[in-house]
Amino acid sequence: MELGVTEERWKAIITNDASYDDQFFYAVKTTGIFCRPSCKSKPPRWGNVRIFQQASEAIREEFRPCKRCKPTGQRLPDREWVAQITNYIDAHYSEKLTLAHLADMCHGSPYHLHRTFKRIKEMTPVEYIQQKRIDKAKELLAHSGKPIAAISAEVGVPNTPYFITLFKKTTGQTPSEYRQNQLHGNQ
Ligand SMILES: [Zn+2]
Numbered sequence: 174m175e176l177g178v179t180e181e182r183w184k185a186i187i188t189n190d191a192s193y194d195d196q197f198f199y200a201v202k203t204t205g206i207f208c209r210p211s212c213k214s215k216p217p218r219w220g221n222v223r224i225f226q227q228a229s230e231a232i233r234e235e236f237r238p239c240k241r242c243k244p245t246g247q248r249l250p251d252r253e254w255v256a257q258i259t260n261y262i263d264a265h266y267s268e269k270l271t272l273a274h275l276a277d278m279c280h281g282s283p284y285h286l287h288r289t290f291k292r293i294k295e296m297t298p299v300e301y302i303q304q305k306r307i308d309k310a311k312e313l314l315a316h317s318g319k320p321i322a323a324i325s326a327e328v329g330v331p332n333t334p335y336f337i338t339l340f341k342k343t344t345g346q347t348p349s350e351y352r353q354n355q356l357h358g359n360q
Pocket residue numbers: 207208209212213214239240241242243
C-alpha cells in the first residue's frame with residue numbers, strides 16, 4: 174500500500190530514525206532508489222518522495238533498492254540482533270550499563286532496541302540486566318566469602334543499599350539471609 178508523506182514519516186526520514194524501519198520504505202522519484210527510514214543517504218526533497226509499506230511495492234513501481242541500507246533484506250534478523258545485545262550484556266553486566274549505551278554499542282536507537290528486545294525476550298533490557306546481576310550475586314553469595322559491598326560492586330551495582338533493596342525485591346530475601354540459607358541448605 175502506498176502511504177502518505179506525513180510530518181511524522183518525513184521527520185523519521187530526515188533524522189534517519191531506525192525505529193521506523195519496519196513500518197515503511199521511502200522511494201525517491203529523481204533517483205529511482207528506495208531506502209529504509211534509517212538510511213544515512215542524502216536527505217531527499219519532500220516533493221520527490223513516495224512512501225510504501227512494503228519493499229515489494231516499491232520494486233513493483235520499478236524503484237531499485239539502495240545499496241547502502243539494503244531495504245530488501247540482508248539486515249540482521251531481530252533474533253540475531255537481540256542475541257548480540259544479550260551477549261553484550263552477559264559480558265558487561267559488571268559495568269555501568271544504560272539503554273543509551275547499549276543502543277550505541279549495538280547500533281540501534283534506544284527505543285527500537287527496547288521494543289525489539291522486549292518482543293523477543295519477553296522482558297526489557299533493563300530487566301534482563303538486573304536478572305543477570307542478581308543471578309551472579311546469588312552465585313557469589315553462595316560460593317564466596319566476599320563481603321556484600323564487594324559483591325554489589327562486582328555485579329555492577331556500586332550503590333550497596335540499592336543493591337540490597339533490588340536483591341530483596343527480586344528474591345524475597347536480603348543478601349545476608351540468602352547467604353545464610355544457602356549455607357544451611359548445603360550442610
Ligand atoms: Zn538507503
